[in-house]
Amino acid sequence: MREALRYRFLFEQMVRRELRRKYQGSALGVAWYVVNPLVLMGAYYLMFGVVFKVAQHEDYPLFLMVGLVVWIFFSQALLSAAPALLDQGSLIRKARFPRETIPAAVVTVQAVTFVTVLAVVAVVTFALRGVGLSVVLLPVLLVALFAFVLGLSLLASVLHAYFRDVAPILAAVLLPWFFLSPIFFTPDDITHRAAARAVLEWVNPIAPFITSVRDVIWGGVWPSGAAVLYVIAAGALALVGGATLFRRMQAELAVVV
Amino acid sequence: MRPGEIVLDRASRAFDIRGDRGRTLKELLLGKRRAGGPPPVQALRDVTLTIAPGETVGIVGRNGAGKSSTLRALAGIVPLDSGRADCGGRIVTLLELGAGFGRDFDGRENILLNGALHGMTRAEIEERMDAIVAFSELGEFIDVPVKTYSSGMFVRLGFAIAAHIPADVMLIDEVLAVGDEAFQRKCEVRIAERVGEGATLVLVSHDAALVERTCERVVVLDGGAAVFDGPAADGMAHYHEMMGTVTA
Numbered sequence: 466m467r468e469a470l471r472y473r474f475l476f477e478q479m480v481r482r483e484l485r486r487k488y489q490g491s492a493l494g495v496a497w498y499v500v501n502p503l504v505l506m507g508a509y510y511l512m513f514g515v516v517f518k519v520a521q522h523e524d525y526p527l528f529l530m531v532g533l534v535v536w537i538f539f540s541q542a543l544l545s546a547a548p549a550l551l552d553q554g555s556l557i558r559k560a561r562f563p564r565e566t567i568p569a570a571v572v573t574v575q576a577v578t579f580v581t582v583l584a585v586v587a588v589v590t591f592a593l594r595g596v597g598l599s600v601v602l603l604p605v606l607l608v609a610l611f612a613f614v615l616g617l618s619l620l621a622s623v624l625h626a627y628f629r630d631v632a633p634i635l636a637a638v639l640l641p642w643f644f645l646s647p648i649f650f651t652p653d654d655i656t657h658r659a660a661a662r663a664v665l666e667w668v669n670p671i672a673p674f675i676t677s678v679r680d681v682i683w684g685g686v687w688p689s690g691a692a693v694l695y696v697i698a699a700g701a702l703a704l705v706g707g708a709t710l711f712r713r714m715q716a717e718l719a720v721v722v
Numbered sequence: 723m724r725p726g727e728i729v730l731d732r733a734s735r736a737f738d739i740r741g742d743r744g745r746t747l748k749e750l751l752l753g754k755r756r757a758g759g760p761p762p763v764q765a766l767r768d769v770t771l772t773i774a775p776g777e778t779v780g781i782v783g784r785n786g787a788g789k790s791s792t793l794r795a796l797a798g799i800v801p802l803d804s805g806r807a808d809c810g811g812r813i814v815t816l817l818e819l820g821a822g823f824g825r826d827f828d829g830r831e832n833i834l835l836n837g838a839l840h841g842m843t844r845a846e847i848e849e850r851m852d853a854i855v856a857f858s859e860l861g862e863f864i865d866v867p868v869k870t871y872s873s874g875m876f877v878r879l880g881f882a883i884a885a886h887i888p889a890d891v892m893l894i895d896e897v898l899a900v901g902d903e904a905f906q907r908k909c910e911v912r913i914a915e916r917v918g919e920g921a922t923l924v925l926v927s928h929d930a931a932l933v934e935r936t937c938e939r940v941v942v943l944d945g946g947a948a949v950f951d952g953p954a955a956d957g958m959a960h961y962h963e964m965m966g967t968v969t970a
Contacts, residue, residue, distance in 0.1 A: 471841050471845075472838070472841055474843050474844050474847075475839060475841070477844075478834060478835045478838040482824050482827070482835065485824070485826055486824070486826065487810070555822070556822045556839070558799070559799070559815070559822060560799070560815060560822050560839045560840075561798045561799050561813070562839050562840075562841070603901075604937075705944050717801065718802050719794065719799045720737065720738075720800060
């Protein structure tokens, strides 16, 4: 813990480095971090809001946006964290510092983008649909989501350093995963069988995050107690598990990257 | 461990040297590694070495003798297969030109980044910023991205940073040779100052004259094992004999 404090400034520098590295020299620069998710959201809206109307919900574009923003954070963080340790190989081979700072910086940059875009979507939604009291729960949900994504990203990055199949597998898995997540529909929209609904709602670990954030922002209602407990537990479990495995596997990093 | 003390105790480490070191999932699932390819290289073979605070030690040997591996084990970057490697106090490493430099960052930003890598806070680095910039003699180049630097400029910046980080142990790997002669002398003076303040120096180099000037003790490595450990003059004689480069 003392070490983490000592390296707080390193973490700050890593975040700057990550911000600069990707879009250095491009005209939009850092703005790309926000433009990309916006373009994706536009495309998905066209697809599921206009062309194939899978579900009927009030203010469907907003319904869709809230879920999409959560998903994009989740998937982009994992996809960019996975190769992060390899990208920074020259650092890892030649200097001793807590290696967690590398994936953590990547996830933090994604998280900042996420919060920015989510704030825009939330403000528009609140203006059109009103704010419920349940909004006080939002910080808790977002912290749990960050912990969840950070934990999985630590895991993905260290695994990918040893087994180069991890990033491609991840990229392949995320696509069907997207369609099975309650982003452009709620489980009720597509099935009435209780068992199938339970699978869609609870087996997919990102689903309770999407549903509860959407309940708060778009629905203006309290998420179910089960969902709140679920996201807190999932966040804690992913973070502890991811950090533990990372620590255990990091010793040989300077040799394998 | 006292600050500045260094201990290697029966340290051994082998490296897999196949080009593609990452394992695939298939290997993991099948529980075996691909056959073929060269066997692992034993970079460190049962090396035992105790260095007292304030000592200056040169490590010499032919290419692939295990010199850099020794430094990387001491720095805690690479773990050992068996044995123990320990450095007391704060360690500063200068292992490769421009290691940890962000190419798109200018000199000053890289000073911050490099200081941070050594566990310093912003305030600690800012305090030393002017001294580092002055020492590097980079002039206006300090404010342009380092991707425009020559290798000599890299070494100037790298050494200037390392020279100003508070350290009990300095681990330096064959980088000084890139600087021009005037800068090399300046580095040697600076190293001597740090040693005078009680820091320990471990220097890897092929430059016999440099080792003899800066180190009082020499360790000769061969095939990952320490074959000589003693006063610099005798050590260099042993080294030249081993390399077949005896001049006298």
